Amino acid sequence: MSGTRYAQFCALARAAEIIGERWTLLIIRELLLAPTRFGDLAARLNDVSPALLTGRLNALIDHGVVRRATLPAPYNAQVYELTEIGLAIQPAIRELIRWGGRFLFPMREDDVFEPDWVLLALDAIAERSPTPVCRITLRVPHAGGRAGFIIEGGSQGTRIARGELAEGAAIEARFDTFLQILTRDLSLEEAASKKQARLEGSERTLRKLPQLFDLATARR
Incomplete structure (x- = not known):
């Protein structure tokens, strides 16, 4: 489970406990695009350590936001995917992207970019x-x-x-x-x-x- 806890009876506080940790929103971004293997997630989140990524994924699994799945043959690879509860966050992510657009420019020299x-x-x-x-x-x-x-x-x-x-x-x-x-x-x-x-x-x-x-x- 996530280590962050807010002692407040507030739905926003509960949401922040689940998705407010560093990297968590970006993990959800990747899984909105497609179910993804651990190694591919680590590669696209270029500064995250394997231990931290494991911890974030396990916390999301514990909250019912993410689950493990296995791709069918011939791949037979384990991936992480959003559950129905996880997919329900998509409208909020859409609005966060719109809000974040205010601060997108200028592009930073060390920014990486994925076409997806x-x-x-x-x-x-x-x-x-x-x-x-x-x-x-x-x-x-x-x-x-x-x-x-x-x-x-x-x-x-x-x-x-x-x-x-x-x-x-x-x-x-x-x-x-x-x-x-x-x-x-x-x-x-x-x-x-x-x-x-x-x-x-x-x-x-x-x-x-x-x-x-x-x-x-x-x-x-």
């Missing part, structure tokens, strides 16, 4: 009300290569998925650059002229990108 985090970040700011109908490929370069995402607008709001469209509008940019385009701090034309972004297909479609995301609340 793009999914959670864009989901947090995706417009939930109807958006312009369009489909756009986002390619994000990173140390291991390039990650592709499909951004789709429509009557149900904006949806994000891994992958790339076979054709159509596409933008390739570092994720920090892409966020500046969404906030209109950087225009598509300026990003392209400075070679901070590579554009393909209809620029008219690509100009719809800021309309697909709700950054007003996240930036206040």
Whole structure:
């Protein structure tokens, strides 16, 4: 169990006892993306010791937030995954990501970046009300290569998925650059002229990108 205890009859205090320890929220971030092996968790949480990670996972298991599972053949690997109780935290994580966006820039020199985090970040700011109908490929370069995402607008709001469209509008940019385009701090034309972004297909479609995301609340 977690060592932190607040002697207060308050639901927020109880939540802080479970998820307020260092690294715990980031463990939950990784498990929201997919069930994950211990070694992969340790690699993505680049400064955490194996002993500390074990302790955090055991505390989450004790609270019913995380469980151990075994992947089917041919993998037969033990992974950690969120329980139904653990998955219920996703809306709160979404709002924390939105809130944290106020403090994201400037990017620090020692910041590491995992492309999977793009999914959670864009989901947090995706417009939930109807958006312009369009489909756009986002390619994000990173140390291991390039990650592709499909951004789709429509009557149900904006949806994000891994992958790339076979054709159509596409933008390739570092994720920090892409966020500046969404906030209109950087225009598509300026990003392209400075070679901070590579554009393909209809620029008219690509100009719809800021309309697909709700950054007003996240930036206040």
